[in-house]
Amino acid sequence: MATPTVALLPVWGAGHLMSMLEAGKRLLARGGRALSLTVLVMRPPTEHEARDVDGHIRREEAADGVRFVRLPAVEPPRDAVGIEEFVSRFVQLHAPHVRAAVSALQASPAPAAALVIDFFCTTLLDVARDLAVPAYVYFTSNASMLALFLRLPSLHEEVTVEFEEMDGAAVHVPGLPPLPPTCLPNPVMDKKNPNYTWFVYHGRRFAETDGVIVNTAAELERSVLAAIADGRCTRGLRAPAVYPIGPVISFDPPRPDEQPPHECARWLDAQPPASVVLLCFGSVGFFDAPRGHEVARGLERSGHRFLWVLRGPPSPGSRYPSDANLAELLPDGFLERTKGRGLVWPTKAPQKEILAHAAVGGFVTHAGWNSILESLWSGVPMAPWPLYAEQHLNAFTLVAYMGVAVAMKVDRKRNNFVEAAELERAVKELMGGGEEGTKAREKATEMKAACRNAVEEGGSSYAALQRLAEELCTKK
Incomplete structure (x- = not known):
């Protein structure tokens, strides 16, 4: 008899897709030969x-044990x-195609033990319910964000003004x-905006699932996970089962022996231990000239060694950064004045490899959760x-809750x-x-x-x- 399968439905952004794929492979390893994976692939909206x-x-x-099924494209x-x-x-428009794909699995010798969807895909819970397939959400962010999501339907009723109009009162997330x-x-931040409504x-729909799989570890967010489990975030609604399985980090395969190290790694090899601050801002973070000049002045005056992954504004029609034009984005003479203690890298860089290098002692980050986990994995404190x-x-959670970061004033x-x-x-x-x-470094090491x-x-x-794998094996 064929092995029952777990159907994964990720969204296409790298931070979502790669995290869910890695989580799926770990689940496959825990399930042994009792499970397989089927990844339902939505065609992204742009060619890039x-x-x-x-x-x-x-x-x-x-x-x-991993099979990919491409869903038909939608407008x-x-x-x-x-x-x-x-x-x-866009995800909601895929409902007929997801229904057809899962129905085909149910009619096959390897039926779906569960459908695991990205947290933007909760409209598709109706498909799973109609087909009597257990449904789980894979939450690529942290438990703190999950707690806010679960609390938000109640907050929407309790706070009748915009949140920023609360006259200095705090928002309470258990x-x-x-x-x-x-x-x-x-x-x-804007209740009239459809993004808020979504x-x-x-x-609200997370409470309907068979469980939420979260890319965090119990030791990182123990009190938040306890609040979710106790039902304090879902007043009046059933609290979903939560499976904290992180950090889920997908590591690139080792470079072949004959392949030279990345140029950034070679530059770091020449720097003293824990002496370099890395600045990197994610897959869609970029700087224009005024912001680039401001950062350059701050770095130059700090006197510290730095590796700055600098990306330029997107090309017309794209939302992804371009390779940086350093002549436009940096002040005159900056590269010459900081030569020897600074490296500005104008294109993509291997962030995980850089953070793992002994020369890196701090990380100025956009505070995306995947980047945070990579930093914590290497024990590098942050400035978000x-x-x-x-x-x-x-x-906020990095500074006030986890204590692994130095606060920085960001003018929203x-x-x-x-x-x-x-x-x-x-x-x-x-x-x-x-x-x-010092406290941030000590906490990051912990x-x-x-x-x-x-x-x-x-x-x-x-x-x-392991608990999740055993539960899915009993649902086949």
Whole structure:
């Protein structure tokens, strides 16, 4: 008899797709020969994204027990006002194709033991329910963000004004310190915006699932996970079962012996241990000239060694950064004045490899959750510079909840601008001997051990993944 399969439905962004694929492969390993994986692939809305997804799939297709099923393309919505509404509606248009694909699995010798969907895909819970297939959400962000999602339907009723109009009152999310409204995710800051409506919708529907799989470890967010389990985030609704299985990090295969190390790694080899601050801002983070000049001034005045992955504004029609034109984005003479203690890298860089290098002692990050996990995995303290999505909440939790970061003043009203003097101060604190930086380094070292222990046999995430695999095996 064929092995029952777990159907995965990721969205196409690299931070979502690769995380879910890696989680699926770990689940496959825990389930042994009792499970297989079927990945349902939505064709992304742009050719650039489609090429990226095709490249990821080509690298993964050889994995044992993993099969990819490409869904028919759909026409993207043209009137969406933001990325959250766009993705949610685009996914919703795939419902007939997902239904057909899962129905085909159910009629095959290898029926679906479960459908695991990205957290933007909760409209498709109706498909799973109609076909009597257990449904789980894979949550690529942290438990703190999950708690906010679950709390949001109640907050929507309790807070009748915009959150930023709460007259200094804090937003209360069980398990977290009182949350300043200015730290809420971008889509939550305007209740009249459809993006907010979709966040409330997804948060309500999480309670209908058979469980939520979260890319975190119990040791990182223990009080938040306890609050979710106790039902304090879902007042009046059933609390979903939560499986914290992280950190889920997909590591690139080792370079062949004959292949030289990346140029950034070779530059780091010549630097003293823990002496370099890395600045890197995710797959869609970029700087224009005014912001680039401001950062350069702050770095130069800090006196510290740095590796700055600098990307330029997207080309017309694209949302992805271009390779940086250093002559436009940097002040005159900056590269000459910082030669020897700084490297500006104008294109993509191997962030995980860089963070793991002994020369890196701090990380100025956009506070995307995948980047945070990579930093914690290597025990590198951070200075968060949030840019979009849930990153303002992540920045708050890094400083006020986890204690692994140095706070940095980010002017949200000026499109998340950071003054040169503030960057200089944060880098000096992060890399120097100040109390805040010292505590962040000590806590990051603790978190490094906690992350690695969690995924080892006998660790908390290992056990959560084992429980999930056993549960799915009983549903076949």
